[in-house]
Amino acid sequence: MKNLITSKRRDVLKTMAGLAAGVLFPKFLTAEQESVKPMDWADESINYNPHEHTWGMGVDIDKCIGCGRCSNACKIENDVPKEPFFFRTWVERYQVKENGETIIDCPNGAIDGFEKHPESEDVLRSFFVPKLCNHCEKPPCVQVCPVGATFQSADGVVLVDAEYCLGCRYCIQACPYGARFLHPVTKTAEKCTFCYHRIVRGEEPACVEACPTEARIFGELDQKASPLHRFKRMNHIGVLKPALNTEPKVFYAHLDMEVK
Amino acid sequence: MLSIFRNIRGFMMNSWLSKAPEQIKLLVVVVILVISAFLIIRPLLIPDDFGELGHFRTGALNDAVAIEFKYAGRASCVECHDDMTEMLAAGYHKKLSCEVCHGPLAGHIEDSDENEPSFPRERTLCPVCHEYLSSRPTGFPQIVSQSHNSLKSCVTCHEPHDPAPPEVPSECSACHGEISRSKAVSHHMDVECEFCHTTPELHKISPRQYRPDKPQNREFCGQCHTKNASNDTDAPLINLATHETRYDCWQCHYPHLPEAR
Amino acid sequence: MIMEEIVQHLTPLLDEVTGYIFPNEIELHWGLLVVIYPYLTGLVAGAFILASLVKVFNVKELQPTYRLSLLTALAFIIIAPLPLLAHLGHPEKSFEIFLTPNVNSAMAMFGFVYAWYLMAVLLLELWFDFRKDLILMANESRGIKKWFYKTLSLFSKDISDKAVAFDHKAVRVITIIGIPSAFLLHGYVGFLFGSIKANPWWSSVLIPIVFLFSAIVSGVALVILLYMIITPLRNKIVDMICLDKLASYLFYIMIVDFSLEILDFIHRVYESEESIKILASLVQNRLFSSLVIMQVLIGMIIPLFTIAGVKTFKVPADLRKLLYFISAILVQVGIFSTRWNVVIGGQLFSKSFMGLTTYKMTFFGLEGLLVSIALLIMPFIILWMLIKILKPWRAEDAAVAAHSASQ
Structure with missing residues (x-):
């Protein structure tokens, strides 16, 4: 019942926003209505309809060994600049000490893994946390993009149109997770795409492929028979910064309260 | 107009x-x-x-979607290398994708003569996952590479496609590094693992199927720590009948690194 | 090549980080140019509000500054979008904001708010106000100059009393529309920052209002400075009644502005949310000199006490002028620091709330200090050109000339 109310309210809000948009820019109201049309891919070997999928990722913190194979594979697969300032995914190490202080580090995004931390004395608990774009259901980055250069595809994946991006960097400011950066050469915003080029061809994202311990689970959110659905059934789940109401689609099992 | x-x-x-x-x-x-x-x-x-x-x-x-694959995906390797993948599927590394160690291989799938996979033999590769780090989950096999056969390449003793140890480890610390390191600096440093945990021999081969047991009651710890115990150690002594009777000992004290002095 | 430069710029910053910041946060994305943008628009809104005091609220004492304020607003609004344009990764695509504006994006509305304010308010009001003068100037000149003024007047000819009376009425109506529009313009700039929920330093409902009042403060202070500089250049005497009135308005609006800032501060400290630790550390370490010293002490408390002193004690006119002049300069420094502290300050802490980073300004390049200084000087050049073209004191000078001739 509660769900029904919230979803109805959301519809009303959407309609109101749509009406406001329609009054100002009539073209988009019609565009919105046509949006069930399937996608004609330029590469004709692709047989993928974005409307038939909803993608998400599960991350089991207890399984992560901090080898950084994921962030390494991501840099290779997506031609992310190798310099240590640009990451689509990275792994953080948390060390919660006896005195309550928390030390976090992430040397070069963990693309070479971790070494023993110099301050690892008196540690109460410690663990690794892989991070990436949360592909939020309500993405603040898409909300603020002035021109529609970053958008949510019908399958829930948040993408950036490099050809259309102005490089204003408002989306980078709006992302609460630090998941975006400005590509130093193209001067456009960049982020994780869930390896969109792979998933439309039935492959898993490179980080999932490279994870040796199955700490990352990729799959459908709306299908009952999906590894991600099972992951959400078997674990207690948390998301990052739930108070911001971004509704992330990256779900963490065994999430610690120190993780920001 | x-x-x-x-x-x-x-x-x-x-x-x-x-x-x-x-x-x-x-x-x-x-x-x-x-x-x-x-x-x-x-x-x-x-x-x-x-x-x-x-x-x-x-x-x-x-x-x-116009980006070229760099990682081909594990299914592509099976088509030619079924012997290796069969071996892999039976061992501890069954969840490991070939490309984690051999590098991205989409080019190799396209043209196997031009694009050779890498066959790393350096001692730096395996420790990326298996070097001891206190942040790694308990039970994940870890070594300290400085003291672990420090001159040999990992692959001389371990077949990476079936990485069971070449001989059954004699020390518990081979796998339980975190615990053994804590215990080594604690007052329990001289207490053998087997004193508290009876360990079936098969545990060393199938660790998850055959598990060591754990002490079940307060009296077990009381063997050393009750006031009337006939022991000559400097262990802290308590009255088992009156000391926090609602709890088992390990609910407050971590036996591998006991806090009480 | 570009990559090498960026690596050279960013690598030393790695050592400046304290605590933990996300790996993508080393590069600070909105630099000096984005500081200048709200500073300039603030001056526009402030100068316009001052002009509207004359027309809507009939503050006769400020009449000498009316046309100056309007032209100042125009000069600054012409330059205001340039820093934004220069900071874009792809300025050549900026027109997309008019083609496919995302109606949910605050920034997408910029083009429309700006166009409305420039064309429907400022240009319109100036046109009505200067129409008669433009026609007269066209009649007096010849050749290209004649056609230039004719075009500016949109080939209007009617200078009958009835038409001029209509002009006055129109100016009043536009000013009434202009006040909420000026509020919209700068409140909107505040909303750009205030609506970013990911950033606790920005995310506050008070930010648009604080922006608005600080805008009026800076605009009034700027007109004080310009009036005090331009009047002697025109060989005229500064009207002390007008100047005292300007200073009074500056004083009262500063009190409102300061109260709002203090309210924002107390509210944050009292609520003491998750982010308070990192924000406290930000203010104590990274922003101490620019916020506590520059913004609050030099830019607010000292000028406030100076003007309060002038109002309480009988201060001779010359000293009064000097004190007003110094206060107005300090206020400009303070408001610029306010913009700096909002824009740069909001990016100096990690969204992990676990660490601080630093901002390294460059000297050359599009986002460097040199371009920024140029952008700050350009409005004054445009103002000088506007004064040359529109001759705002033409009628006044003619009247004085006629008066002295008759004597």
């Missing part, structure tokens, strides 16, 4: 406007010119495929 001018003229002829002050007439012309210029030019510049599927260019989806 013509219709716009006709509209403007019609508007100007309107009796209200014809009586309006000169300023208003001029401004109406300017405003109409500016707005109609905007309305005429705008649709010409919007990309054709904008707004078909939402507030974005449909072409952006095609751009997003």
Whole structure:
């Protein structure tokens, strides 16, 4: 019942926003209505309809060994600049000490893994946390993009149109997770795409492929028979910064309260 | 275009406007010119495929999938290397993708002569996962590479496609590094693991199927730590009958690193 | 090549980080140019509000500054979008904001708010106000100059009393529309920052209002400075009644502005949310000199006490002028620091709330200090050109000349 109310309210809000948009820019109201049309891919070997999928990722913190194979594979697969300032995914190490202080580090995004931390004395608990774009259901980055250069595809994946991006960097400011950066050469915003080029061809994202311990689970959110659905059934789940109401689609099992 | 001018003229002829002050007439012309210029030019510049599927260019989806694969995916390797993948599937590394160690291989799938996979033999590769780090989950096999056969390459003793240890480890610390390191600096440093945990021999081969047991009651710890115990150690002593009787010992004390002095 | 430069710029910053910041946060994305943008628009809004005091609220004492304020607003609004444009990765695509504006994006509305304010408010009001003068100037000149003025007047001819009376009425109506529009313009700039929920330093409902009042403060202070500089250049005497009135308005609006800032501060400290630790550390370490010293002490408390002193004690006119002048300069420094502290300050802490980073300004390049200084000087050049073209004190000078001739 509660769900029904919230979803109805959301519809009303959407309609109101749509009406406001329609009054100002009539073209988009019609565009919105046509949006069930399937996608004609330029590469004709692709047989993928974005409307038939909803993608998400599960991350089991207890399984992560901090080898950084994921962030390494991501840099290779997506031609992310190798310099240590640009990451689509990275792994953080948390060390919660006896005195309550928390030390976090992430040397070069963990693309070479971790070494023993110099301050690892008196540690109460410690663990690794892989991070990436949360592909939020309500993405603040898409909300603020002035021109529609970053958008949510019908399958829930948040993408950036490099050809259309102005490089204003408002989306980078709006992302609460630090998941975006400005590509130093193209001067456009960049982020994780869930390896969109792979998933439309039935492959898993490179980080999932490279994870040796199955700490990352990729799959459908709306299908009952999906590894991600099972992951959400078997674990207690948390998301990052739930108070911001971004509704992330990256779900963490065994999430610690120190993780920001 | 013509219709716009006709509209403007019609508007100007309107009796209200014809009586309006000169300023208003001029401004109406300017405003109409500016707005109609905007309305005429705008649709010409919007990309054709904008707004078909939402507030974005449909072409952006095609751009997003136009990247070439670098990682081929584990299924592609099986097609030629079924012997290796069979071996892999039976061992501890069954969840490991070939490309984690051999590097991205999409090019190798395309043309296997031109693009050789890498066969790393350096001692730096395996420790990326297996070097002891206190942050790694308990039970994950870890070594301290400095003291672990420090001159040999890992692959001389371990077959990476079936990485069971070449001989059954004699020390518990081979796998339980975190615990053994804690215990080594604790007051329990001299207590053997087997003193508290009876360990079936098969645990060393199938660790998850055959588990060591754990002490079950307060009396077990009481063997050393009760006041009337006949021991000659300097262990802290308590009265088992009165000391926090609601709890088992390990609910407050961590036996591998007991806090009480 | 570009990559090498960026690496050279960013690598030393790695050592400046304290605590933990996300790996993508080393590069600070909105630099000096984005500081200048709200500073300039603030001056526009402030100068316009001052002009509207004359027309809407009939503050006769400020009449000498009316046209100056309007032209100042125009000069600054012409330059205001340039820093934004220069900071874009792709300025050549900026027109997309008019083609496919995302109606949910605050920034997408910029083009429309700006166009409305420039064309429907400022240019319109100036046109009505200067129309008669433009026609007269066209009649007096010849050749290209004649056609230039004719075009500016949109080939208007009617200078009958009835038409001029209509001009006055129109100016009043536009000013009434202009006040909420000026509020919209700068409140909107505040909303750009205030609506970013990911950033606790920005995310506050008070930010648009604080922006608005600080805008009025800076605009009034700027007109004080310009009036005090331009009047002697025109060989005229500064009208002390006007100047005292300007200073009074500056004083009262500063009190409102300061109260709002203090309210924002107390509210944050009292609520003491998750982010308070990192924000406290931000203010104590990274922003101490620019916020506590520059913004609050030099830019607010000292000028406030100076003007309060002038109002309480009988201060001779010359000293009064000097004190007003110094206060107005300090206020400019303070408001610029306010913009700096909002824009740069909001990016100096990690969204992990676990660490601080630093901002390294460059000297050359599009986002460097040199371009920024140029952008700050350009409005004054445009103002000088506007004064040359529109001759705002033409009628006044003619009247004085006629008066002295008759004597």
